[in-house]
Amino acid sequence: MVETQGGEPGDGAAEVLDRPLPDGVRRKVVQIVSDGFGGLTVGELPAQLRQYARFAPNRRAKFAGNAMAAAVETDPLFRQRIGEKLREAQPELAGALDAASPPPAADPLDVAAAAYVLRPHGWVKLVTAAGEEAQRADAERADEESRAELERLHEELARAREHTRTETERLRAELDAVKKEGESLHRKLRSALSDVKRGEAALRKIRAEIDAVRAEGHAQVSAAESETRRLKTRLGEAEAALEATRKAAREGRSVEDMRVRLLLDTLLDATQGLRRELALPPVSVRPAETVDAVEPGRMTPKDIAARALSENDPAILDQLLALPQAHLVVDGYNVTKTGYPQMPLEKQRLRLLGQLSQLAAQTGAEMTCVFDGAELVAPVLLAPPRGVRVLFSKPGVTADELIRQLVRAEPPGRPVIVVSTDREVADGVARAGARPVASAVLLKRLS
Secondary structure, eight states, rough: HHHHHHSSSSSGOOOHHHHHHHHHHHHHHHHHHHHTTTTTTTTTTGGGGGGGGOHHHHHHHHHHHHHHHHHHOOOHHHHHHHHHHHHHHOOOHHHHHHHHHOTTTHHHHHHHHHHHHHHHHHEEEEEEHHHHHHHHHHHHHHHHHHHHHHHHHHHHHHHHHHHHHHHHHHHHHHHHHHHHHHHHHHHHHHHHHHHHHHHHHHHHHHHHHHHHHHHHHHHHHHHHHHHHHHHHHHHHHHHHHHHHHHHHTTTHHHHHHHHHHHHHHHHHHHHHHHHHTTTOSSSOOOGGGGGGOOTTOOHHHHHHHTTOOTTOOTHHHHHHTTTTEEEEEEEEHHHHHHHHSSSSSHHOOOOOOOOHHHHHHHOOEEEEEEGGGGGGGOOOOOOTTTTTEEEEEOOOOOHHHHHHHHHHHHHSSOOOOEEOOOOOHHHHHHHHOOOEEEEHHHHHHOO
């Protein structure tokens, strides 16, 4: 019956849809084809749809939707067979479409899809009207959705504004709290910086005190070391004196006796020298001798004034050596390195000792020349010249210490002259009662 109607003139087969099938109508058409698809045999299906014959309706609609829509559009026979299945499934709707009076309560998309498949007279209008209705419904739905979305957005905006206002107030409160906390922290920081500065000042003060205490400690240690060395030197001198005493005792004589005899000889010579100096007569004073006059051979005030010599005048050395029992102690290397330092040490010693031997022969004074043993690389094979005692300091003992030992070994009152430019040596021997003389004075006298 459908095929007859589809071929009769004046039915809807000749009508053509001049626009694309609306999406809603197309989905409905695919659903109708999928539902009727299962009632057809494989031979009744178009060749391009036979591979989907065993698919479930939903799966068929998903994977073969485009192919089924194309087959309905281009294959009238397939469309007619699907229409028959539709008439069997929905006879009321199909009858109403044949009578050109679609039910008013039916879904326009269902009506348009059924009209598209069945192709009754005026189906194009139904499809177009359904598409317009669907568009209108979509537009209304979209409008409602837009209004609902707009209302929702308005509500969200209101909530956002309220939230923003609340959040702003909260942030302002937090900002105020942070500002107050920052001010408090700044005050604490300033206080901490002040404490740090005070601490640094106290630390600098403590460090300065520590440095001062450390320097004082070093000075005390140095003084203690110097005192220890001095005591060791004195101990060595005491041991040497003890050994000399023992040696003298073995020889049957005492060092003290020797010192006393030497001092006595010094006093006797000094007395004789004083007598010669004062020109005292060997007998008692006579009345005539009280008369003020100048006798032959006696010093005049002019001669006495000429004795006031400069410290650098070599004549002063002759006056000192002219004293009774005078003992000249020479710091050897101090003299040679002052006068002729460019010469080798051996030649320096020989030159100085030769000149001292001549001076001893001229003055008759006792002479001792001291050399520093630290300057030696090997023992010195030296024959001391006549009238000069030559001594070298022992290892660990300097020539300066040996000179001080020689001065302390002399009895008080004996004239001892020490030749050295070393200020420490000069001051030390001066405190011990000796007369210091600069090396330059001896060099002038020797030249």
